[in-house]
Each structure stands twice: as C-alpha cells, then as structure tokens.
Amino acid sequence: MPCSQKSQMYETTSAAYRDQLRHDDVHRVHRPSHLRGLVADGVPGPDSASRCIVHPAAPRYAPGMNRIVVTRTLPDAAMSLLDDAGTVWVWPQDRPIPREALLREVADASGLFSMLTDDVDQELLDAAPALRTVSTMAVGTDNIDLAACTARGIPVGHTPDVLTETTADMAFTLLLAAARRVREGIDYVVGGQWRRWEPNLLLGCEVHGTTLGIVGLGRIGSAVGRRALGFDMRIVYSGRRRRADLEDLGVSYMTFEELLGESDHVMISCPLTPETHHLFDRDAFRLMKPTATLTNIARGPIVDPRALEWALRTGEIAAAALDVTEPEPIPSGDPLLDLPNCLVVPHLGSATTRTREAMARLAAKNLIAGLAGEPLPACANPDAYLRRQAR
Ligand code: DGY
Numbered sequence: 001m002p003c004s005q006k007s008q009m010y011e012t013t014s015a016a017y018r019d020q021l022r023h024d025d026v027h028r029v030h031r032p033s034h035l036r037g038l039v040a041d042g043v044p045g046p047d048s049a050s051r052c053i054v055h056p057a058a059p060r061y062a063p064g065m066n067r068i069v070v071t072r073t074l075p076d077a078a079m080s081l082l083d084d085a086g087t088v089w090v091w092p093q094d095r096p097i098p099r100e101a102l103l104r105e106v107a108d109a110s111g112l113f114s115m116l117t118d119d120v121d122q123e124l125l126d127a128a129p130a131l132r133t134v135s136t137m138a139v140g141t142d143n144i145d146l147a148a149c150t151a152r153g154i155p156v157g158h159t160p161d162v163l164t165e166t167t168a169d170m171a172f173t174l175l176l177a178a179a180r181r182v183r184e185g186i187d188y189v190v191g192g193q194w195r196r197w198e199p200n201l202l203l204g205c206e207v208h209g210t211t212l213g214i215v216g217l218g219r220i221g222s223a224v225g226r227r228a229l230g231f232d233m234r235i236v237y238s239g240r241r242r243r244a245d246l247e248d249l250g251v252s253y254m255t256f257e258e259l260l261g262e263s264d265h266v267m268i269s270c271p272l273t274p275e276t277h278h279l280f281d282r283d284a285f286r287l288m289k290p291t292a293t294l295t296n297i298a299r300g301p302i303v304d305p306r307a308l309e310w311a312l313r314t315g316e317i318a319a320a321a322l323d324v325t326e327p328e329p330i331p332s333g334d335p336l337l338d339l340p341n342c343l344v345v346p347h348l349g350s351a352t353t354r355t356r357e358a359m360a361r362l363a364a365k366n367l368i369a370g371l372a373g374e375p376l377p378a379c380a381n382p383d384a385y386l387r388r389q390a391r
Contacts, residue, residue, distance in 0.1 A: 065086050065087055066085055066086025066087070066110040066111055066371050067086060067087050067089065067108055067109050067110055067111075067130075068082055068085060068086045068087065068088045068089065068109065068110065068111040068112075068113060068367065068371075069089050069091075069102075069105045069106055069109040069111070069112050069113065070082065070088060070089065070090040070091065070113040071091050071096070071097045071102065071112075071113065071114050071115050071117075071118050072090075072091060072096070072097075072115050072137075073090060073091075073092065073094070074090070074113070074137075074360045074364075075356065075357045075360045075361075077357055077360065077361055078357070078360035078361050078363065078364040079364075081361065081364040081365065081368060082113070082364050082367065082368070084368075085111070085367070085368045085371055086110065086111070086371065089105060089109075091105075096115065096117040096118065097118065099119075102118060102124070103123070103124060103127045106124060106127055106128035106131060107127060107128065107129075108130055109128055109130065109131055110130050110131065110132050110133070110371060111131070111132065111133045111134075111135070111367045111370065111371050112128070112131060112133070112134045112135070113135050113137070113363060113364070113367050114134060114135070114136050114137070114144075115136065115137055115138065116136065116137075116138040116140060116143055117143070117328075118136075118143065119143050119144075120134055120136075120143065120144040120145060120149070120156075121144075121145045121148065122145060122148045125145075125148055125149065125152055125154070131152075131154060132154060132370060132371060133154060133155055133156075133157065133366070133367055133369075133370025133371055133376075134149060134154055134155075134156045134157070134370075135156070135157035135158075135363045135364070135366040135367035135370065135376075136156065136157065136158050136159070136363065137159060137359050137360055137363040138158060138159060138359070139158055139159050139160045139163060139219075139220075140158075140271060140272070140298075140299060141156060141158050141380045142271060142272040142273070142299060144156055144380070146380060146381045149381055149384060150381045150383045150384045150387055151387065152384075152387075153384050153385075153387040153388035153390075153391060154370075154384055155370050155375075155376050155379050155381060155382070155384040155385060155388075156379065156380045156381050156384070157362075157363060157365075157366025157367060157369075157370060157376045157377070157378055157379060157380070158363075158366070158378055158379075158380045159358075159359040159362045159363055159366075159378060160219060160378055161219065161378070162355060162358040162359055162362055163349070163350035163355050163358070163359055164219045164220055164223050165223055166349070166350050166351075166352050166354075166355040167220050167223075167297060167349040167350050168220055168223030168224045168226075168227060169227075170297065170323060170345075170348055170349045170350075170351075171220065171224045171267060171269065171295060171297040171323075171349070172224060172227045172228075174295045174297065174321035174322075174323060174343065174345070175207065175212075175224075175265055175267060175293065175295045175321065176207055177321055177343055178265075178293040178294075178295060178318075178319040178320060178321035178341075178343055179204050179205045179206070179207050179265065179293050179319065180204040180205075180207070181202045181203075181204045181319065181341070182343070183340065183341075183342075183343040184202050184340045184341070185202055187340065188201075188202065204319075205264065205265075205291050205292075205293065205318060205319075206264070207231055207233070207265065208231045208232050208233070209231075209232050209233065210233055210234075210264035210265060211233065211234045211235075211236060211262055211263050211264050211265070212224075212225070212228045212233045212234070212235050212236070212263060212264070212265050212266075212267060213236050213237070213238070213254075213259040213260065213262060213263030213265070213266045213267065214235065214236070214237040214238075214267045214269060215237070215238055215239060215256065215259065215266065215267065215268050215269065215270050215279070216237075216238075216239045216268065216269045216270025216271065216276075216298065217237040217239055217241075217243050217246065217251070217269075218239075218241075218269065218270070218271075220269045220297065220298075221237065221239075221267065221269035221270070222243075222246065224267055224269060224297075225237075225246070225251060233265075234252075235250070235251045235252070236251070236252045236253075236254050236258075236259050236262055236263065237251060237252070237253060237254070237259070238253070238254055238255060238256040238258075238259045239270055240270075240275075256279070256284075257287055260284055260287035260288050261287050261288075261289075263288070263289070263292060264289065264291065264292055264293075265292060265293045265294075265295070266288065266292060266293070266294045266295070267295050267297065268280070268294070268295065268296040268297065268298045268302055268303070269297055269298050270298055270302065271298065271299070272298065272299035272301055272302055276302050277301050277302065278301065278302070278303070278304040278307075279302050279303075280294070280302060280303040280304060280307065280308065281304045281307045282304075282307045282310060282311070284307075285307060285308070285310070285311035285316045285317055286316060288311075288316060288317045289317070290315055290316065290317065290318065291318050292317050292318060293317065293318055293319045293320065293321065294308070294317055294319075294320045294321075295320070295321045295322075295323075296320075296321075296322045296323060296324055297323050297324070297349050298324065299324050300322070300324040300325040300326035300327070300328055301326040303322075303326065304326075305325065305326050305334070305336060308320060308336065308342075309335050309336055309339065312336075312339050312341050312342055313339065318341065319341040319342070319343070320341070320342050320343070321342075321343045321344075321345075322336075322342070322343070322344045322345070323345055323347055323348060323349050324347050324349075325344060328347060329346060330344060362377060362378060365377050366378060366379070
C-alpha cells in the first residue's frame with residue numbers, strides 16, 4: 001500500500017490522539033512519522049517508549065494489507081523497513097509480551113516478528129489462521145516449533161552470521177573472566193577488602209597455551225576457536241557434525257566424554273535440542289578437570305543448574321560463566337548467584353548496538369520476503385517452501 005494511503009488511514013490530530021490514548025479498549029499501531037515524539041500517554045518521552053501509539057480507531061487490518069505483529073520495540077532502521085510492508089502493531093512495553101496478548105494479536109496477523117522470549121508453538125499457530133511468515137530476531141530457534149511451522153508452509157526467518165563475531169567476543173570475555181576470577185576480584189574491591197598486593201590472592205587458571213573444548217563447532221563455536229588460536233590454545237571439539245575443513249587446520253574431534261576429560265576450558269556453543277537438554281549433568285561434571293572452567297554462550301537448559309551448583313560447590317570444576325540460564329531470567333534467590341566462582345550475565349551475547357541493529361534489519365528483511373512469497377534471506381526451515389508449493 002502506498003505511504004500516502006497509509007498516513008491517511010491514521011490521519012488525525014495530536015490532540016485527538018491524546019484523547020483517544022485514555023481509552024481503555026485499544027489497539028496499538030506503529031506510530032506514523034508525523035506523530036513521532038509522543039509516547040503512549042501523549043507527552044514527549046524517551047526513545048524506548050516512543051514507538052507506539054494507542055489508537056482505538058485503528059483497523060486491525062485492511063483488506064489486502066498485511067498485518068504485522070512485532071513483539072518488542074525495534075531499532076528505527078528495522079521499523080522503517082516494516083512500515084512499507086503493512087500495518088505494524090508493536091508491543092509497546094519494555095518486557096516480553098504476555099502470552100494472552102500475543103495470542104490475541106496474532107489472530108489476524110499475516111506476519112509475526114518475534115523474540116527468543118516468545119514461544120511460537122502449535123497453540124500460537126492455531127490462534128493465527130492467516131499467519132504466513134514468522135521472523136525471530138535471534139539465531140537460535142529452540143523457542144519455535146519448526147516442524148509445526150513447516151507443516152503449515154510457514155517459513156521461519158532467523159539471524160545467523162550477523163551476530164557471530166559479537167557473540168564470540170562475549171564468549172571469550174566470559175571464559176577469561178571465569179578463569180581469572182574477575183567476579184571475585186570485583187567483589188573483593190567493592191567489599192573494601194583490598195588492603196595490599198598479595199602473592200597468593202585470587203590465583204586463577206591459565207588460558208593461553210591450554211586446551212579449549214568446544215561443544216558445538218558451528219558458526220559461533222568456530223569464531224570462538226579463531227580467538228583461541230590467538231591465545232595459543234589447543235582446540236578440541238565435539239558435536240553432531242564433523243568439520244573436516246577445521247580438522248585440516250589442527251582442530252581435533254573427540255567424543256563429548258573425551259572432550260570433558262581433556263579440556264582446561266569448556267565452551268558450550270551448540271543448539272538446544274532434546275539431545276542437548278541437560279547435557280551437562282552430574283556425570284558430565286564428574287568427567288571434567290577440577291581446574292576446568294565452563295562457559296555457556298548457547299542456551300541455559302543445556303546445563304542442569306542444580307548439577308552445576310553441586311559441581312562448583314564440591315570443586316568438581318573450578319568456575320563457570322553463564323550468559324544464559326535455566327530459567328531466564330535466573331531467579332534472584334538462585335543459589336548459583338551466591339557462588340563466588342559463578343559469574344552470570346543476562347543473555348548479552350549479541351548485545352552491541354551495531355549487532356542488534358543488524359539482527360533487527362535482517363529479521364525485518366526475512367519477514368518482508370516471506371510476506372511477498374519470496375525466499376527468506378535466512379530461513380531456518382526451507383522445507384516450508386516445498387510445503388507451500390505443494391498446496
Ligand atoms: C540468539 O540469537 O540466539 C542469541 O542467543 C541472542 O543473543
């Protein structure tokens with residue numbers, strides 16, 4: 001639909017909007033450019049809150065027009081791409097959309113732009129009879145029932161590659177921090193305990209020249225491996241797929257059990273699947289060196305949190321660094337948070353401004369291609385195209 005027609009649809013004065021904003025039973029639509037600068041209560045506000053307006057008169061859809069549901073506020077670059085693809089509805093709050101609201105909003109959606117916090121399952125698909133494309137702003141798709149989407153001929157877009165290096169940077173940051181006891185060092189200084197230099201204070205484990213075990217040598221695992229080469233590390237890996245290309249460069253394949261016994265530092269960078277759920281249980285930790293560290297940059301449920309707590313308390317392993325937890329967010333009372341040798345950050349792997357913008361843009365392009373019936377730039381279930389054609 002041409003932009004002029006779209007703006008006409010939303011044409012009204014700011015004052016009228018302010019009145020409508022107080023209305024209770026409302027729909028939220030993406031703000032047309034002439035109204036940017038107003039927040040939901042009608043006053044100028046900070047960027048993060050200024051994406052959406054609340055407009056009772058806005059149609060849920062217009063015939064022939066795509067209705068796109070976006071579950072979190074996005075960078076402007078991605079929003080302007082979506083603006084031209086249909087009527088865009090954005091969940092305006094700074095927290096994941098409640099399930100009930102999501103199910104309600106997808107009822108007449110043609111496209112869903114979702115986050116890793118939104119479960120896209122059979123129930124959601126049943127609630128969204130007009131849905132033609134799902135696009136998640138993440139590389140991981142464990143929150144999406146890909147088989148169910150494929151069966152419905154719905155291609156699912158995701159965001160590989162654009163976040164690889166940034167996530168590998170964070171993985172290496174965490175590995176170093178765990179090995180060199182950075183959390184304990186910060187606690188020590190902030191707690192006022194630092195009186196003098198001590199020859200035996202907070203001695204950690206070496207990183208350079210040691211063995212790094214990478215569980216899942218995919219895009220991010222390989223990028224971590226490249227960083228490890230700069231630290232003169234020996235690299236071993238385990239996983240579903242052999243990487244002959246990397247083995248030629250000196251990276252050795254091992255079984256998971258062998259890797260645990262050999263590695264000074266273990267990096268989890270495999271997808272969460274039924275096979276990897278709680279892969280790190282007590283038996284796994286028993287096989288690790290007492291001086292080893294564990295870093296999880298992938299998905300929380302790959303590690304059984306109670307087994308990890310046991311391993312860190314009893315000295316089965318030396319330290320852990322977690323970018324992801326089970327559940328997320330980790331409850332504030334979780335015993336892992338009290339362990340000085342456990343460092344937890346809130347799923348920040350891809351969290352740089354440039355990378356999140358690139359992810360949002362790629363996710364927007366995926367959605368737009370899917371709505372146009374074209375192949376997605378990055379599709380997680382290409383079989384969906386075949387299913388669509390077979391109809
Ligand atoms: C992903 O994209 O799956 C990451 O976990 C996001 O940071």
